[in-house]
Structures are given as structure tokens and as C-alpha cells.
Amino acid sequence: GDGAPLWTLELAGFDVENLRECEAALTKETYGRGHGTEERESREKGKDASFPKMIWPTNYFKLACATMFTLFWAGERFAPNFTVDDKEGNEVNIQTYLQTHYINAMAELLKHLEGLDNIVGIGTMNEPSPGYINIADLSKGFAQSPMEGSTGATELKYGLAPTPFQGMCLGEGFKRIVGEWSNGLMQHVLGRADRRVEVDPKGKSVWRGDGRCIWKKTGVWRIDPKTNGPELVFPRYFANVDFGVECYLPFARNYANAMRQVWSLSSKTELLIFVELPPLEFSSTPFPEISSSPSDGLPNAVNATHWYDGVTLFTQSWKSY
Numbered sequence: 001g002d003g004a005p006l007w008t009l010e011l012a013g014f015d016v017e018n019l020r021e022c023e024a025a026l027t028k029e030t031y032g033r034g035h036g037t038e039e040r041e042s043r044e045k046g047k048d049a050s051f052p053k054m055i056w057p058t059n060y061f062k063l064a065c066a067t068m069f070t071l072f073w074a075g076e077r078f079a080p081n082f083t084v085d086d087k088e089g090n091e092v093n094i095q096t097y098l099q100t101h102y103i104n105a106m107a108e109l110l111k112h113l114e115g116l117d118n119i120v121g122i123g124t125m126n127e128p129s130p131g132y133i134n135i136a137d138l139s140k141g142f143a144q145s146p147m148e149g150s151t152g153a154t155e156l157k158y159g160l161a162p163t164p165f166q167g168m169c170l171g172e173g174f175k176r177i178v179g180e181w182s183n184g185l186m187q188h189v190l191g192r193a194d195r196r197v198e199v200d201p202k203g204k205s206v207w208r209g210d211g212r213c214i215w216k217k218t219g220v221w222r223i224d225p226k227t228n229g230p231e232l233v234f235p236r237y238f239a240n241v242d243f244g245v246e247c248y249l250p251f252a253r254n255y256a257n258a259m260r261q262v263w264s265l266s267s268k269t270e271l272l273i274f275v276e277l278p279p280l281e282f283s284s285t286p287f288p289e290i291s292s293s294p295s296d297g298l299p300n301a302v303n304a305t306h307w308y309d310g311v312t313l314f315t316q317s318w319k320s321y
Contacts (some may be wrong), residue, residue, distance in 0.1 A: 004068045008098060011084060012071060014064060015208045022170045022206040023160055023178070023199050025064040026055055036159050037180060051243045054183075057156035057280075060143040063167035063206065065124055067214060070238070071130030072098045073247040078132075078238060079218055099251055103258045108260065110262045121272025122251050122259055123304060127279050132238040133247060134284050136218070138164040139235050157181035160197060168221060169230040170199060171206040172213050244288030252298055274304035308319040 009016055020030035032039050032049040042049035059065055075082055075095030083091040086100075106122070113119055135142060141163055142155040155161075158181055166176045179193030186194050205211040215237075216222060224231040241247065256273045263271040274299070278285050287305060291297025311319060 004065075007128060008068060008101075009064060011097075011214050012068060012094065013207050013209060013214060014067075017204055018128055018201070018206045019064055021204050022173070022201045023062065023162055023169065024167065024171050025062050026051075026059050026159075034160070034232070035178075035197060037195070038159075043145045052159065055158055058158045058161055059163075060183075061155055061157075061161065061167075063162075063171045064131065066131040066142070066164065066167070067321050069129045070133055071095060071131075071214075072102075073128075073130065073243070073251065074133055074241070077241075079214060081218075086245075100255070103255050106255070107258050107262050110259055117269075120269070121274050121300075121302065123274035123276065124255050125276070126210045127276065128248070129278055130243040130247070130285050132164055134241045135164055135238045137235045137239075138168075138237065139162075139232055156183075157187060157193075158183055161193075161198070161201065164229075165221065166237070167233050168203055168213055168215055172211065172216070172230075173201045173203040174230055175200040180285065240258045242288070248275075248277060249288055249290065249298065252301075256298055256301075270300050272300050272302050273298060274302045276305040278305070279306040279308060 006016065014024070019025040019027060020033040025032070025036060028051050031051045032042060038052070040051045043169050054297065070078060071094050073095070074191050075098070076093045079094065082094045083098050084094055092100075110122060117175050132138070132142075141157070141161070157179070160178050160180050162170060162176065162178045166178055169176055170178075177200050178197050178199045180195050180197045182194050186192050193210060207213055212227065213221075218237075220234050220237045221230055221232050223229070224296075252275055259273070260271050275290070277287055287303065292299050
């Protein structure tokens with residue numbers, strides 16, 4: 001599967017049984033139980049809903065995925081009190097725990113490939129997402145450019161696309177009105193959702209234990225004592241972060257060091273490190289300058305960021321230009 005292993009979501013406190021009802025993620029196992037038009041109409045007709053193609057952009061920006069990426073890249077900064085026990089009995093921040101397990105897993109893979117002459121390098125992560133990192137306003141969409149004059153969210157939206165704050169509210173069972181988007185004129189020309197849909201989790205929570213959202217525990221939002229409804233306290237909680245410099249590069253250096261320790265056991269060639277940032281959010285996650293200095297840079301790094309031909313993708317036809 002594409003994404004974080006199930007045990008990592010459970011470690012973060014997610015009740016994976018309620019992901020779909022709370023619009024926190026789309027999965028093949030639970031698709032059909034959600035609130036989208038296709039799912040609802042399929043249920044009314046007694047038919048199974050077909051899992052939509054190319055839905056990953058929307059899944060990137062739902063609560064589960066956005067939370068996991070945020071904890072992976074910047075748990076120490078944005079969830080400093082979220083600690084777990086490592087295998088040696090020490091309490092570490094969940095960021096350290098997740099990154100350590102990821103790096104160790106990739107190092108184990110490389111051990112079985114080490115020394116093969118048809119391997120020149122290894123990638124850090126396929127199309128990483130920054131999660132909530134550098135979102136200018138949680139009440140708006142994702143991929144907001146921090147640049148002056150930015151009009152707001154620019155991420156691709158397919159199907160139901162809650163704003164970050166809407167996603168947090170839905171995760172604790174609060175009813176919200178959410179935009180439903182198609183991949184066509186309404187989105188790419190007019191910048192508007194096709195329709196607005198009422199999403200009602202009926203009180204179900206996507207969180208285990210006390211049922212409280214991680215981001216509510218950190219103070220990002222709260223329950224207003226006067227209205228008994230959700231209130232966004234810090235809309236700019238994740239803002240003003242250079243994801244590439246402050247989050248990605250420190251991880252990439254640790255990753256590269258671990259991979260090269262494995263590779264250098266018998267190989268005579270230097271291992272290249274393929275680095276890539278999110279493929280579409282160029283304004284909110286610009287590619288960083290990477291020094292080749294062994295002390296504070298990343299030697300033998302290759303910019304492997306993916307490029308997509310938007311015309312070909314959306315017209316589904318080849319153009320000779």
C-alpha cells in the first residue's frame with residue numbers, strides 16, 4: 001500500500017475503524033461508507049461504490065495523512081509533548097520514533113541490495129507531503145503560498161475536500177458543510193466546488209482513548225464553552241516554516257548517513273541520494289538550496305522532484321506541441 005503502515009496510525013492515536021465516517025481518509029476497505037455523492041447514491045441503490053481513480057491528492061490533505069506527515073517531519077516542533085517509548089525503554093518524541101523506524105527499514109532493504117553494480121543511488125521518500133506544515137490559515141485550504149498577495153489554497157481537490165480545521169472538527173464527530181470538487185472547469189477555471197455537502201459523523205471520533213484530537217490537545221482549537229462547538233484558536237499555528245530547509249533537509253542528512261554506512265561496507269562507488277519535495281506545491285514548499293559540504297550539506301544529492309505535464313494529465317491525450 002501507499003502510505004504509512006497501520007501500526008503508525010494506531011501509535012498516533014487513530015481509530016482506523018472510523019476514518020471513513022469522519023472523512024479522515026479514503027481507503028479501499030471502507031470506501032462506500034463516506035459522505036460523498038457517489039458513495040451516498042451507491043448506498044441508496046444498493047450497489048458497491050467504485051473506488052475513485054487518482055484520489056491521492058485529496059487523501060494527502062485529509063486529517064489522517066496530514067497529521068501523520070506533520071508528526072513525521074515536525075512532531076518535536078508542533079506536538080512537543082507527544083512522546084512514545086522506544087524499544088530501549090526511553091521516551092522519545094513521535095517524530096524521532098517514526099523517522100528512526102523509517103530509516104532503519106530502508107537501511108535493512110539496502111543491505112540486501114548493497115554492492116550491486118546496477119544501483120547508483122536511493123531515494124529518500126516518494127512525493128512526500130508537508131502535512132499541515134506552513135499552512136498560512138487552517139480555516140482555508142492546503143498548499144497556501146506564504147507569498148504576499150496569495151489568494152489562498154492551491155492544492156488539487158477531488159471529491160470531498162475539508163479545510164484543515166474542518167478535518168479536525170470532523171475527526172471529533174462534529175457536523176460540517178464541506179465542498180465537493182470535480183477535476184474540471186469548476187475547479188481549474190472558476191476555483192469553486194461543484195456543490196456543498198453536509199458531512200455528519202454522527203458523533204463518531206477518529207481518535208482512540210479519550211477521543212480527543214492531537215491538535216486540540218496542543219491548543220490549536222478548542223470547544224467554545226458558550227456555543228459548545230469547535231473554535232479555531234491558532235489559525236497560523238503551522239505557518240512560517242520553510243519545510244525544505246527546516247524539516248526535510250535534517251531528515252535527509254540522517255537518512256543519507258544511514259544509507260551510506262550500509263552501502264560503504266563493500267561498494268567502491270559513492271551512493272547518490274535522490275531528494276524530492278512535494279510535486280505540486282512549489283510556492284508553499286520551494287526546493288531548498290543544498291550544499292555539497294560533508295559537514296552541513298548533502299554530498300552527491302540529486303534533485304529528483306517529479307514533474308507533471310498538466311495538459312496531458314487533464315486532457316488524457318498526448319500533444320506534440
